Amino acid sequence: MDQYLKEKIERFKREKGHIIENKWFPRVTSIIEVKAKPGLYKFYAESVSFEEANRKKGLAGSEGSKIHTAIEKILVGEEITIEKELEPSIIAFKEFMKQNEIIADKTYVEKRILSNQFKYTGTFDFIGYVNGKFSVVDIKTSSSIYKDYGLQTSAYLYALNEEGNLYDEGGRFFKKIPKEVESRFILLIRRKRICQKCGGEYIVRAGREPKIENGDPNCEHQFGEIIGEFELKEFSNQSSDFRAFLACKDLWEWENEFYLRQIGYLD
Numbered sequence: 001m002d003q004y005l006k007e008k009i010e011r012f013k014r015e016k017g018h019i020i021e022n023k024w025f026p027r028v029t030s031i032i033e034v035k036a037k038p039g040l041y042k043f044y045a046e047s048v049s050f051e052e053a054n055r056k057k058g059l060a061g062s063e064g065s066k067i068h069t070a071i072e073k074i075l076v077g078e079e080i081t082i083e084k085e086l087e088p089s090i091i092a093f094k095e096f097m098k099q100n101e102i103i104a105d106k107t108y109v110e111k112r113i114l115s116n117q118f119k120y121t122g123t124f125d126f127i128g129y130v131n132g133k134f135s136v137v138d139i140k141t142s143s144s145i146y147k148d149y150g151l152q153t154s155a156y157l158y159a160l161n162e163e164g165n166l167y168d169e170g171g172r173f174f175k176k177i178p179k180e181v182e183s184r185f186i187l188l189i190r191r192k193r194i195c196q197k198c199g200g201e202y203i204v205r206a207g208r209e210p211k212i213e214n215g216d217p218n219c220e221h222q223f224g225e226i227i228g229e230f231e232l233k234e235f236s237n238q239s240s241d242f243r244a245f246l247a248c249k250d251l252w253e254w255e256n257e258f259y260l261r262q263i264g265y266l267d
């Protein structure tokens with residue numbers, strides 16, 4: 001095989017999957033990329049250029065990963081440092097912990113899962129009791145909760161209940177979960193400014209155009225300071241979401257057949 005092709009395959013493996021116990025598997029988040037996201041097209045179309053849109057998307061992504069890192073540290077009981085701008089998000093997370101009954105074991109934070117049956121991997125944010133239900137929770141810092149999140153969380157829930165094995169970031173077996181996971185949740189953490197005149201909400205996100213929800217469109221808004229808020233949503237249609245995830249996976253495998261055969265993932 002020539003060097004160029006070898007590099008392309010290595011790059012594909014790195015970007016689209018993880019090694020779990022010496023074997024390569026695609027990540028859930030790579031697989032669901034095959035499904036179009038209409039909101040994202042609108043975002044690209046409204047941007048000055050493709051490059052500019054990518055730059056902004058990167059800003060939102062790095063903001064999201066900073067918030068994730070801080071929340072994971074809180075869950076494992078470590079001290080955090082966060083830039084002033086992102087403090088409202090952390091306050092919102094602490095408020096979520098206060099208003100809900102959350103029992104999170106710090107060993108169940110950011111671990112990898114594996115489905116041997118359907119050959120995929122992924123990384124969940126945390127597993128724990130959410131108001132009495134043993135659940136898997138994924139944290140989002142987007143501007144709202146999308147139906148698409150059901151695809152990702154159903155894949156995690158299925159894999160967790162298949163064998164219940166967790167793997168560390170090196171893909172080594174870490175431990176088994178103590179019992180079946182009952183449910184899945186999305187925890188949305190976002191920042192906003194509220195108009196003091198009409199109550200309209202200005203959603204704040206790095207690299208995104210102002211998004212205003214509710215309120216009076218004719219108001220000359222006077223937005224207050226940035227505050228954080230959370231929304232917790234349980235996803236209930238596990239079997240229908242998981243069927244849709246497997247449909248994405250079929251399509252993703254068809255699209256990437258060349259690489260997947262080279263890797264030996266498909267025979």
Ligand SMILES: [Zn+2]
Nearest residue numbers: 195198219221
């Ligand atoms: Zn207003």
